Amino acid sequence: MIFNTSLGVLFAVQKYADSLWKVVKSRDIQVNTKRNLVEVISKEKKAVFENLDKPGTYETFEVSVHPGMLKEKLGLCTKHV
Numbered sequence: 822m823i824f825n826t827s828l829g830v831l832f833a834v835q836k837y838a839d840s841l842w843k844v845v846k847s848r849d850i851q852v853n854t855k856r857n858l859v860e861v862i863s864k865e866k867k868a869v870f871e872n873l874d875k876p877g878t879y880e881t882f883e884v885s886v887h888p889g890m891l892k893e894k895l896g897l898c899t900k901h902v
Contacts, residue, residue, distance in 0.1 A: 822848070823882060825856035825870050856880065 824831075824845070831845065831852055832838040845852055855873035862869070866885065872878040 823851045823853065825853045825858070825882070827855065827857045827873065829854050853880075 830838055831841050831854070844850070853870075856870040857873055858868060859871050859879070860869040861867075861884075866883060867881050868884050869879055869881050872880060
């Protein structure tokens with residue numbers, strides 16, 4: 822699983838970022854910072870991101886969302902705390 826964010830950090834609030842990094846590491850999620858979503862090619866199930874560290878450089882990712890995978894990878898909870 823890959824998570825792209827346009828921010829230079831995982832999450833803007835450090836307190837939450839610290840907790841999220843633990844989840845990222847334990848679930849083997851690849852995090853790419855400074856990636857700005859510029860295009861979604863829905864028919865091809867692809868998303869195009871610009872690398873903000875290298876303006877004009879683009880990366881294309883295949884997009885596949887499977888509810889079972891999300892639950893397994895992220896440990897989604899159906900119960901509110």
